[in-house]
Amino acid sequence: MKYSYYPGCTLRTKAKKLDDYARASAKALGFELEELEDWQCCGGVYPLSSDEIGSKLSSVRALNEAKVKGQELVTLCSACHHVIKRVNDDMKNVEDIRTRANNYLKLDEPYLGETEVLHFLEVLRDKVGFDEIKKKVVNPLTGRKIGAYYGCLLLRPSDIIAFDNPENPTIIEDFIRALGAEPVVYPYRNECCGGYISLKDNDLSKKMCNTVMDSAKGFEAEMLVTACPLCQYNLTKNTAGGVPVIYFTEILAEALGVKEEVDA
C-alpha cells in the first residue's frame, strides 16, 4: 500500500528521528510513504478564525496534491495532523472557507475535502492492525513500562479530529501492548504541555509539564512516548527529568528490529 506523506518542517530538522524511524518501520510493515513533492509548512497551529483563509492554504495544497494522486494523506507530527485534518473539515463542511480558498487557488478542479487524512498511528491501528504488528515484532519490549503522552493536538476537538476517545484514549496504549511492553495509564496523559508558551512564559510550561510528569511518575512509568516534537521538547526541557520522553516511532523501530540501521 502506498500513501501520500506530509512530514512537516520539524521532521526535517530537530525531529528527524521521528521521521526516520517511521519510514524504516513502514518499510518493515509493508507500506510505503511517498512524500508530497511540494509541501509547505502547515503553520503549527490551526487558524481558528472563521475569516482566516490565507493561513489555511498550505494545508489545502497538500490535501489537493494527495487527491490528484488518488492517495490517502498520512501525517506524523501531531501539529501537522491537527492543522491539516481541521482544514480538510473546513473544505468539506464550511461553505464560506471552501469557496474563498478555491477562488484563490483556482485549481484544475475545486478541492472539496475529498482526501482522507490519516495519522501514522491510525494507519497502524486501522490499516495494518495491531495484531499484524505484534506478529512482526522481532524484539519484544517485554517488561518495559511505557506511558503514552497524547497531549491536546491528537485528541481535540474530537468531533473533527476523530482520533480516539478524547478523555480516555487507548490507541497508544494498544500500540505499546502490541510491541510487548506494558502500557502505563495515568490521568494527565491528555492534558496540554504548554506548547509554544515555553518561549515567552517558561514557568507556565514548567508547571504544566511537571503536572504531567508527576502524574506519569506516580503511576510508575519508566518512559513516555509522544508523536509531537514540541511535547517532546517541553516535557524534556521543562521538567526535572528522570523519565525519558521519546517518539513512539523509536520504540516501534526498536521492536521491529530496524532501529540500528536508522541509527547507523
Place this chain on the structure above:
Amino acid sequence: MEASKKRQSEMVQEISGTNPLKCMKCGKCSASCPAYEKMDIKPHQFVSYVINEDVEALAKCDSLWVCLSCFACVERCPRDVKPGKIVDAARQLAVRQKGGSYLVPDEIPALVDEDLPQQLLVSAFRKFRR
C-alpha cells in the same frame, strides 16, 4: 479607530462562530483550563464579557497570550459554547491592530536554545503576532 461596543461583540461572535448566550455558567471550562491560574480573565468570564459587550477589556487582557487553544474547555463544555474559540477571536482583534503583537522577531535570538523545535517558533508566530 475602534468599532462600537456592540459591533466588537458581534465581531467576536462572527470570528469565533460561537453563541455566548448558550452559556449556563457552570464553570467547567475554567475548571478544565491548565492555564487558569495565569489568567486575569478566566475562560467562563470571557463568555460574559462578550454578552456584556465589553470586548475592549478582553482585547488587552493577559489571558489572550496564555490560552494555548488546547481545547479542553471546548471539548468539555456541556452547552457547546466553545470558550477557547472566544478567547482566540479576542486575540485576533488584538493582533490585527498595529502594535498589537505579543512577540517581535528581535526577541527571538535570546529565547531559543539548540534543541528548540521549529514547530514552536512557527506556532508562536502564528499566535502572538500577525
